[in-house]
Amino acid sequence: MRTAYRTGDARVLRDVAAIGAAMLAVGASFGAVAVAAGLPVWATLAMSAFVYAGGAQFMAVGLVVAGNPLAAVLAGLLLNARHLPFGLALGGALGTRRAQRLLGSHLMTDEATAFALARPAGPQRRRAFWLAGVLLFLAWNAGTALGVLAGGAAGDPAALGLDAAFPAGLAALLLPSLRDRETRRVALLGAGLAVLATPLLPAGLPVLLALAALALPLLARRRPPAVSPGPPAVSPGPPAVSPGPPAAPPGPPAASAGRSGVPSGPDAAPGGGPVTVPDAAADGRSVRAGEASC
Template sequence: MRTAERTLTRDIGALGVAVVAVGASFGAIAVASGLPAWAVVAMSVLVFAGGSQFMAVGLITVGNPFAAVFAGLLLNARHLPFGLAIADAIGQGWWRRLVGSHLLVDESVAFAMALPAGPVRQRAYWSTGVTLFVAWQTGTVLGILLGGSVGDTDALGLDAAFPAGMIALLLPSLRDRDTRHVALSGALVAVLATPFLPAGLPVLLALSGLLLAWRRLPVAGRR
């Protein structure tokens, strides 16, 4: 058991280091896009959703805040079934549910679900959630300081950090063949729609790639 806990601690720590790097990319991109530092920090603290925050900054800076909110809600709709699946890991009490639900991210759910129910699952969930929350805020602040101290952000390649960060967040899920098909279909729709629609809408249309996954379901599974 101690060996398993040491392995868990090591994995969570390594993940935290990676999250600091991605958070720094987010902070630098956000301030370079014109958002005030306080708004960037507030978004990281109150939203705490890496992929949604990257998407929101991209859509807000092109003048489409409605699409940013709508896309963020759709992207994070998966948290509803996640919450049901790991309710026991969060624990009882209103404060634990309030704070625990805010720490609910893909990684904290994955670490918790990989362990049997009980105290060990709770420790895994809370350790992962708290570590990643602190790492994300730290990275965001570092990114803000970096972005604010650089005159020409494009010269450092910060314009490429947004797509690089998104790819890094997506890579683990692309191991599944069906997921790859859905992602490629959605990307193709977005690329084709970009010349004809306002910024932000092609991203929403990319969700049509989910229809491919629905069509692959057995007839009974569509009901």
Template sequence: MRTVERTRDGAMLRDVLAIGAAMVAVGASFGAVAVAAGLPAWATLAMSAIVYAGGAQFMAVGLVAAGSPLAAVLAGLLLNARHLPFGLTLGGSLGPQRWRRLLGSHLMTDEATAFALARPAGDPRRRAFWLAGVLLFFAWNAGTLLGVLAGGAVGDPTVLGLDAAFPAGLIALLLPALRDRETRRVALTGAGLAVATTPVLPAGLPVLLALGALALPLVLGRRRPPPGPDGPAPDAGTRRDEPRPALRAGEASC
């Protein structure tokens, strides 16, 4: 059993490092863009270490450069409101100590959450979260430092296609969970809501609206007919007056 766990931990470490490499490149782009927009180097580094919000940092720098710091704060809060359900889901997996929960809430990202939820509850999930959370935090901040030092040489991450590395990694991590029919139905419904509303809603709102798909099991559960006195309702096309199949040899009739 320990050998299996070590093998899984090794495979997870490989996957975390792969996403971390992309995060270094995107973090370097953020550092270069922020400095080019007029943000001091110390403020750029402090934002990555204290705010640590990925795409929200790009949006905040753009809004601050446009002279709308209040809009940057509100947009960042809206975009990162998705971390509320993340925290409710992973709160018990971070450890009983309060300082662990506070630190874990700072390291909680989409990628760290996906790595954690891909493992069974308990110690495997806790190890997955802290491994992914710590390594990705240092990868992002190391990339920011490189970008600040390199200036504008890194450029836009979308030109190199690095912006697609994160969603691609998340999809790969979530594929095992999509084997469950109900989970797959909820995920596809949420994705459809987000895609359909992205052209008409501000950034961040489509992701929040996609959480409405979590109510789908409750709605479908209410539509199902209640079980009868002799057990669940028969499937469609099954008649109650059909004769019972003949008993096999050796079976007694009750």
């Protein structure tokens, strides 16, 4: 386990070294610019130690020299408002105690946040954040001290192309996080909003406007899924016919005559002999013959 931690720490140190070199140079430029603008040495060093805001410090120097310190404070708050979602994303990486979280919030920068989020959640992310945060903080303040001592020898970092090191480093750190399709959509939409709003809005607002891209996955989740049409509904058939009254019980079996004309069944004579049926016509003739003889 210790070997894995040491390997991960070595990778973080190696990656932080490139960003730290650029931060050292830009910090030296800030120290030189602040002293040249008339800011006291102690105020320059204190700003890097307690404000630690990079671009907001450069803006504050110009506003303070122009006699508008309140605008400098508001500009710093506006530029650093992006740290609110940073803190939500880092979560437990800042620590569990209040003192740890306060110190971690002060060390939170774009680069330190990117270093931490590139690692899995848990101890690795926490160690990456604190290593990057502490080392970059030391690099910035050491650069400021060098700039104060060197005066104007540090020059403008934009002339050396050092100002491009920060966005390039951030892009390199964020590339592994763009493997997810939904994350790529949100990142591209946020970048597009920031680029379009930069010429129109004051500094700091385009970055906050880019946070509106976070609503994209929320809208996608609220959209009801498309329902595929199923088979047509089967119409109900005719109502079932109610059964009629029960059939009458069968009566006694009818007498049936066999081949010899002898009935079978209950009408058969005892012994199975033939049954004599009286002839009504013969009886009528006998009556008329008797009447004639009288």
